[in-house]
Amino acid sequence: MLRRSPYLVVADALRARILAGEWEVGARLPSRARLAEEYGVGRNVTQRAVDHLIVQGLLEGRAGSGTYVRVPRERLRIVRSRHGSPSLAALKERGRAGAWDAHSQVRVPAPEGIAERLAMEPGDLCVHTHYEFLADGQPVQLSESWEPMAITGGTPIVLPEKGPLAGKGVVERMRSIGVDIETVVELPRPARANREQANLLGISFGDLVLQIERTIYDTEGRPVETADIVIPDVRREVAYEFGVDRP
Template sequence: MPREAPYLAVADALHARIVAGEWATGERLPSRAMLAEAYGVGRNVTQRAVDQLIAEGLLEGRAGSGTYVRVPRERLRMVRSRHGAHSLAALKERGRAGAWDAHSEVRVAAPPAIAERLAIGPGDLCVRTRYEFLADGQPVQLSNSWEPMAITAGTPVMLPEKGPLAGRGVVERLRSVGVDVERVVELPRPARATREQANLLGIGVGDLVLRIERTLYDVDGRPVETADMVIPDVRREVAYEFAVDRER
């Protein structure tokens, strides 16, 4: 049988001590150096163990202060499925009301990385829309969306949250101007919250987040929209749900 990773063993030990009440809610844990000495492991092992418990919502890191036992919170689930993963409606929790704020800018020059994802030239003009999603009044997701202006310029649906199809999602808006979205590609990656993200999400700088790079393609394989979504790990868990094709 393979041995358990050292950091998981330390995480389990810390978890048991917290559950037993050795450290109360809101109390600071010993430093990582002290924990490393106590368990006879390297500091990188205790760092990973603490990160694991932060990801589980048991601890929280406070920049420049230390690690504390977190007040228990419910972690909401966001389901990404092959049906509607790209629509705003799909970002609402099951059984929970959702809301969002959005701000669009037109004629924004595409940075090189965005231009590559959209298969356009660096500096080509885009519509950029920044979203802040809320659940139960708390910020639970950020999204930064880019659409080439060449697709929607001069149409009533150029701005995602204004016009006749405001809030209806990228697919329906683009369909109204003759662009059929056929495929969605999402690349999820773990990351640490930047200062700007932490301020907007109400979490600590460096807290764990999930960054999803999403790109929509039309029937000709052309990228028509790309977005970076940032989801705080402590508030939400992301589940990918797919139907199984049955043989006939």
């Protein structure tokens, strides 16, 4: 019979004590050294056990202060819909978010991975936009968007959040310059929040997030925008809606 790793045994014991109410929400746990002595293990074992519970969302670490029982967060739903126009789905998402901040940079050379997704050469110029979406004053989604300047350069829509169609979404903006959108492809993958994402989203380093790689194509199959979307699992769950074509 396989023996469980010592850190998982300690993590299970700590979880049971927390759920039993030994430490209330917001309470500070004993130090790693004290826990190690209590369970008869090395400090590295208790460190891994605590980190495991932080990743699971039961605990949170506070720099220079210690480890605390985390306040539970309500998980709300984001619906990513394919009914009708994709631009309407984007607007629905923004409506749920309530508000967003955006910062764009022009003439940014495309990194190799982004260039491949946009069917362009590495170093070709793009508009790079960083988004932070808020709901009830809390950050709920991040997005990094790339649009080829070969398509939007010299047009009124070169900056997604400025100009006559600011905030209208990719579909409506592209249509205004004669580019019709036909397909949106999204590749969702589970991941762990890096330090920058955790700081921006107000979650803990290593928390579960959903990363969505989205690319939008016109009627000729040309990619016109690609984005990396990050949604914190502790705050949001994602549901996909698809329309069914009737005969």
